[in-house]
Every structure is written in structure tokens, then in C-alpha cells.
Amino acid sequence: MKIRTQLYTILTTLTVLSALLAACGGPASTPASSDLQGNLTISGAWALYPMMTRWAEEFQKLHPDVTFDVSAGGAGKGMADALGGAVDIGMVSREITPEEEAKGAYWVPVTKDAVFVTVSNQNPVLQDLLKLGVKHDDFVKIYITGEITTWGELVGRPEITDAIHVYTRSDAAGAPETWAKYLGKKQEDLLGVAVFGDPGLLDAVIKDPLGIGFNNLNYAFDMASGKPVAGAAVVPIDYNENGIADPNEQLETKDAAVQAVATDNYPSPPARVENLVTNGKPTGLAQAFIEWILVDGQQFVGEAGYVHLTEEQINESLQKVR
Numbered sequence: 001m002k003i004r005t006q007l008y009t010i011l012t013t014l015t016v017l018s019a020l021l022a023a024c025g026g027p028a029s030t031p032a033s034s035d036l037q038g039n040l041t042i043s044g045a046w047a048l049y050p051m052m053t054r055w056a057e058e059f060q061k062l063h064p065d066v067t068f069d070v071s072a073g074g075a076g077k078g079m080a081d082a083l084g085g086a087v088d089i090g091m092v093s094r095e096i097t098p099e100e101e102a103k104g105a106y107w108v109p110v111t112k113d114a115v116f117v118t119v120s121n122q123n124p125v126l127q128d129l130l131k132l133g134v135k136h137d138d139f140v141k142i143y144i145t146g147e148i149t150t151w152g153e154l155v156g157r158p159e160i161t162d163a164i165h166v167y168t169r170s171d172a173a174g175a176p177e178t179w180a181k182y183l184g185k186k187q188e189d190l191l192g193v194a195v196f197g198d199p200g201l202l203d204a205v206i207k208d209p210l211g212i213g214f215n216n217l218n219y220a221f222d223m224a225s226g227k228p229v230a231g232a233a234v235v236p237i238d239y240n241e242n243g244i245a246d247p248n249e250q251l252e253t254k255d256a257a258v259q260a261v262a263t264d265n266y267p268s269p270p271a272r273v274e275n276l277v278t279n280g281k282p283t284g285l286a287q288a289f290i291e292w293i294l295v296d297g298q299q300f301v302g303e304a305g306y307v308h309l310t311e312e313q314i315n316e317s318l319q320k321v322r
Contacts, residue, residue, distance in 0.1 A: 037065035038285045044078015044091030045174045046198040047113045047216035048274045050223075052091060054304050055297050059289060066285065072197070076172025079105065082277045088286045090277040093174025093216070106282065107275040108317050110293050112307035114261045115175050115182075115270035116220040116251065117235040118202060118228075122209040124162050126233055128155035133238035133245035136267075140183050142166060142212065143190050151210065166192035167204050167213040173197075174272070179214045182269040206231035214270075217261075218305050221254035228252075239267055254305050261307045273309070282321060290321050 042052060049072040056068040075092045082090030083103050096107045117139070119129065138154060141147040142164060152160030168190040169176040175198065176187040183190075195201045198219040205213040206229070222229050234257070236245035248265045251257045260266040282290055294317050301308050309317070 036063040036285060036288060039067045039069065040089065040285055040289060041069045041087040042089045042091060043071045043073055043081045043087045044277075045075040045093035045274065046072045046219065047075075047093035047174055048091040048111075050218045051111060051274070051301070051304050051306050054300050055289075055293055058297065058300060059292060066289075074169075074171040074173035074197070075177070079277060083279055085279060088278065089282075089290070092275045092277045094177045094272065094275075096275060096277065100277075104279045105277050106280055106320075107277045108282075108290055108294075108320050109273045109275050109309060109313060110290070110297075110317065111274045111301050112261060112309060113217050113272065113274050114257070114266055114307075115179050115214050115216060115272075116257065117237070118205050118213050118215050118220050118232050119235055120206055120209045120211055121228075121231055121233045123151070123233065124160060124209065125151045125155045125157065128157065129235050130233070130250070131245060132243065133236035133249055135238045135241050136182070139237075143168075143179075143192065144183050144185055146191055162210050165208050165211045167201055167208075167211055168192035168194050169201055170194035170196045174274075175214060175216050178269045178272050182267060202229060202232060217254070217257060221257060221305065223254075223305060226254045237267060239265065258302075258305065258307055271307075273313075274306075287321060291318065294318050294321065 049070070052070050056070055060066060060068065075094050078090030078092050079100060081087040083105060092107065093113060096105055117134065119126065123129065132155060134154065138148060143166060148154050149164055150160065151162045151164055152158050154164065172187065176190060180187045180190050195204045198215055201213045202215050202219055205211040220228060220232065220234050228234050234251045236249045236251055238245060239249055240246065248260060251260065261271045276290055278286055294314055298308065298314065
């Protein structure tokens with residue numbers, strides 16, 4: 001990346017000059033970034049929470065006088081907290097509305113994520129779901145119109161009459177809003193038993209063999225094993241609607257899911273960009289942290305199981321924050 005290269009060149013030059021000055025008995029110059037100190041408060045999207053905690057940890061290693069208070073609670077909370085001055089930065093895992101911009105929301109894309117359909121690994125038609133996938137219109141009939149009510153009906157096996165137990169989110173969040181947008185509606189239009197938070201929704205589905213829900217990438221998949229969280233399975237979306245889950249639509253591992261999103265073999269939505277929001281253009285410590293995320297912090301995106309922005313997107317974000 002051109003910007004990254006320029007930054008490393010500048011830092012290398014400063015290091016060499018410092019060494020020369022020290023050798024000559026002069027004072028070693030200290031980069032201005034070492035003077036960073038203070039506390040950053042951040043709240044919002046469950047989807048971005050694991051990535052944000054990693055970024056905060058890595059930034060603190062470089063700047064030990066900077067402390068963080070990071071909490072999850074949904075994209076709606078992140079937006080409200082940022083606009084209300086309760087936090088310095090809000091995590092918002094959805095598009096920013098014109099109304100929010102009019103209130104002062106200043107947003108910067110920092111990574112990509114996606115929402116995945118989850119069921120219990122004890123689901124009575126699990127193998128059919130993994131083999132066939134589910135088409136967009138069938139999700140609409142489950143989550144919006146309620147026309148499909150049994151698992152047998154969904155997979156073409158009328159002899160199976162087990163009812164589909166639909167779950168959704170109770171909190172205003174990016175995942176349900178993004179999932180609803182994929183289905184042509186808004187979060188309040190989603191049918192189902194409402195459960196708070198990503199972890200809560202996944203837990204409800206795991207405990208209910210007839211349940212169906214949706215979760216962000218880092219909640220649907222286990223970070224250590226790279227497979228769906230124990231007790232859960234991720235349902236393929238039949239993106240090309242050919243009646244079967246093709247190899248590039250199968251999501252048996254986190255790597256496969258990330259690859260599908262990165263190569264546009266997963267619909268958008270539910271794939272989407274994750275944003276950081278401040279009340280007005282960020283300044284001071286918040287600006288320095290967000291800029292670091294877009295330059296050096298990008299090296300941790302893949303490790304944490306997220307999807308990189310394109311170089312063009314990163315450059316656009318840097319122009320917004322500088």
C-alpha cells in the first residue's frame with residue numbers, strides 16, 4: 001500500500017536520525033506518537049467488538065499511557081452513545097442513514113463482516129440444508145411472510161412436520177438490520193422470538209433443535225477451531241439459486257466464510273462494511289487511533305477472522321479521518 005510504504009519510510013528515517021544523534025551525544029528524538037495518553041471510550045456493534053478489543057490491545061502495547069473502555073450492546077447503542085457524547089467512538093455494523101449524518105454522525109469504514117444463518121447441529125433436516133442451501137425467497141417466507149412454517153416444507157420433504165422456530169434480535173443492531181435489508185425489509189419487520197445480543201441469539205438456537213437464527217461471523221464460528229461454534233451449524237445461502245449448495249457457497253469453516261465474502265461469493269447484504277462513528281470529524285486521540293487502525297491495525301484483521309477492505313476503500317477512509 002502506498003500510504004503504508006510512505007509511513008514506514010518516514011519512521012525508518014526518524015529511527016536512523018535518532019541513532020546518529022545519540023552517537024554524537026545529542027538527545028534522541030522521540031516520535032510525537034509516543035506522547036499519546038488518555039482514555040478512549042467505545043461502544044456499539046457486537047459484530048465489531050472482538051476486532052475492536054484486539055485493536056485496543058495492540059495499540060496499548062505501543063502506547064501504554066492510553067487506556068480503553070470497550071463495550072458491546074448493538075449498533076443502535078453505538079450510534080446513540082456517539083451522538084450523545086457518552087463515548088468517543090461508536091461501532092456501527094450497518095449503513096449510516098442521512099438522518100444520522102444530519103445529527104453529526106461522522107463515519108469511517110474500517111473492515112468487512114457478514115451475517116450468517118445458524119441452526120442447531122441437531123436440526124432434523126440438517127444434511128438437507130447443508131446439501132441444498134436455502135434460497136433468498138425461502139428466507140423471506142420464513143422471516144417476513146411466515147408462509148414456510150415447517151422444516152420439511154423448506155427442504156421438500158413434506159413427511160417432516162417439525163415446526164420452524166424463528167429467532168431474531170431484540171436489540172437495535174447491525175446484524176438484524178442487515179439481515180432484514182437482504183430480505184427487502186427493516187429490523188422491525190422480522191418475525192420470531194426476540195433475543196438480546198449475538199451470544200444470546202446463538203445460544204437460543206443451539207438449545208433449540210428446531211430453531212433458526214442469524215449471527216455475525218465471529219459469533220457463528222469458533223476462533224480456535226475455525227469451525228461453527230459447538231452445537232451450531234451454518235446454513236449455506238443458495239446464492240445462484242440453482243437448487244444446490246455449490247462448493248463456493250458451503251460455509252463449513254471460518255476460512256471458507258471469509259473467502260466467500262472477500263470474493264463476492266456471498267450476497268451483500270448480508271455481507272457489509274463495519275464503521276466507526278464519531279460526533280463530527282474525529283480529533284485528538286480518537287483520530288490517532290482510527291488512523292492507526294487503517295494503517296498498522298489492518299495487519300490484525302485477517303488474524304481476527306474479519307475481511308479486509310480493498311486498498312481503495314482504505315485510502316478513502318484515511319482521507320476522511322485525516
